[in-house]
Amino acid sequence: MALANLRFLGVGPDDEETYRLLLRRGGFSQADLTRHLEEDVQGDAALDPQDAHRRLIELGLATETPGGLLAPVSPAKAVEALVESRVSGLRDQMEDEVSSSGIVDSLLGEHEKSLGASSQPLHTAGTTRHIKGMASVRAAIDELTFFTRTESLTTSPVGVLSEESISHARLMDSRILRRNVHMRTLMGAQALEDPNTMDYLRELTSKGAKIRISYEPIERLIICDRAAALTPIDPAHTTKGAILTRDPGLVAALVSLFERMWQTAHDLPATDDVGETENGLANALQREILHSLCTAEKDEIGARELGIAVRTYRKHVASIMQLLGASNRFQAALLARERGWV
Template identity: 30%
Template sequence: MSVLGLTGTEEDVYRYFLRNPRTPAHDIHGVFSFGQEGATLAISRLRDLRLLHGDDESTWATEPGVAVPRLMEKQLAAMHRTIRQLTKPWPILRSLQRDRQDPLPELSGTADGAGATLRRLEDLREVRAHIDELAFSAQQEVLAAEPYDTLPQEDIAHGRPVDVRCLRRGVRIRNLVRTSALEDPESLSHLRKLHANGAQIRVANELSQQMLVYDRHTALLPIDVHDTARGALRIEESTLVGGVVSLFERLWAATTDFATLTAPGAGRITRLSETQQRVLTCMCTVSKDEVGAQRAGMSLRSALVTAHKQR
């Protein structure tokens, strides 16, 4: 009965009085090995729980059909209190952060090093640790832009559980990806799963800037946009974060909804072949179709047919 909150001694005592109702309480002292003090404490707590009744001369146990639901209700109430406390960890988190001796180099901040607004994270393990921390602390919104033709499998494996936990807590996630990512089966599967869990996803033909923004308060940007393995900058300065958010919103407004592109009947998203790219480039950079076709190395009719297929 430990799952119901009773110790082994308390369960033994309760079962004894179920088997031996209306017997003197002091009779139990010689029955079990836990001695008089242990028996007295167990009897006292069982009386407090209303699982034993009577007095020292005549003691009996509450019927199991009443006792078990009563204990279940008590345990569930305690669990609900704990859950409510766990959903509001921010005072604890703020207190711990005040005590933390942060070894990260600070590029700006107050004179004593507190309240740094820009941190350089050059170890990818540190970057992921900060992502975990910020995702856990997020209360309203996460903005993400991922400029990859194929979403890295390591990022998917690490990021999906974090994102799903945020979504289940009611945190809004808006995610920008490249159109080319939809051509990769594993990337597309990952995005579908995020979308099914409530993430808002939009697709851009051109996307070069990687960014993460948490509650419009903290942003993570790559140190080198051409080599994200070099690490990230953690930014908490309000003006800089505001600029990142503004850029994200402009990109978001100019993109296409993921659900629209991937809906049944929306058509398969494909890239142009090298020949198609060459023909369209030639046709669009000259004043006459004949000249464009000549530059593309084909007849005018073939060039027009190739270009028409892309409409």
């Protein structure tokens, strides 16, 4: 039986032999690597130890320890990373080929024939069109995100994402982030109250997305590459459909609106705990509520300003009072000021 090798995963014979040698020896200093390459690796006689060191790290087959030693990555983890890299590379290559081939435009042309001669393609520059029905809106979003290459700006005024929405969004968001597209997302404050939503938002930030929470009302927007924008036909009833525009002036105005909303929003909290953070400070939502205690005359006003339910607002007020050891709200505000929370 022939010895299995890593060539099909993009690893050359010299690099694989060096990795196998590293697995057998457990670790190398630069001097050890030079000596063992000369003695044990039967490939290129002019193999450069520094190049071998660099390639093993780039391929994910080895890591450099704080002491400067080259240590092997476990085989299972190394092969898994090679497979992921290979699949990701093939996916990107195929998506680029699809984009440059014009096949999607060709297929859309067939579909648009059934919509009537007056309909305009989604991708036509300078156009604005109404898209009715959620199925058509989702198809439009899928198409826009497929072609996004530089920047994705989105908002979610409601804040809370259903499991179905997360499942649908994960495929698109992962595709965008794999291309190193600059993704910024604004979420309504209700997101802070939903563990599933917060878990997904933190998943996105771990992959490079930037997420902010808005305590003020925000508009529903999706903007791709500052070239196309999608907004609801009726913001109060988003199921009616959406307006897709590629008009440069309209898109620029919507980008400006997004930037203003982004500037007034807050970074995603590092923790969603109800109590104090590791630094002994109230979390982001609690600090906003403390500010409202000092300015809002009624709970209803404070809750509305923060975009959360009155019951949720009161629950956090009670938690803050307990956290501070305050007997009333006035005392809570004073104690918070003493601690520098407001």
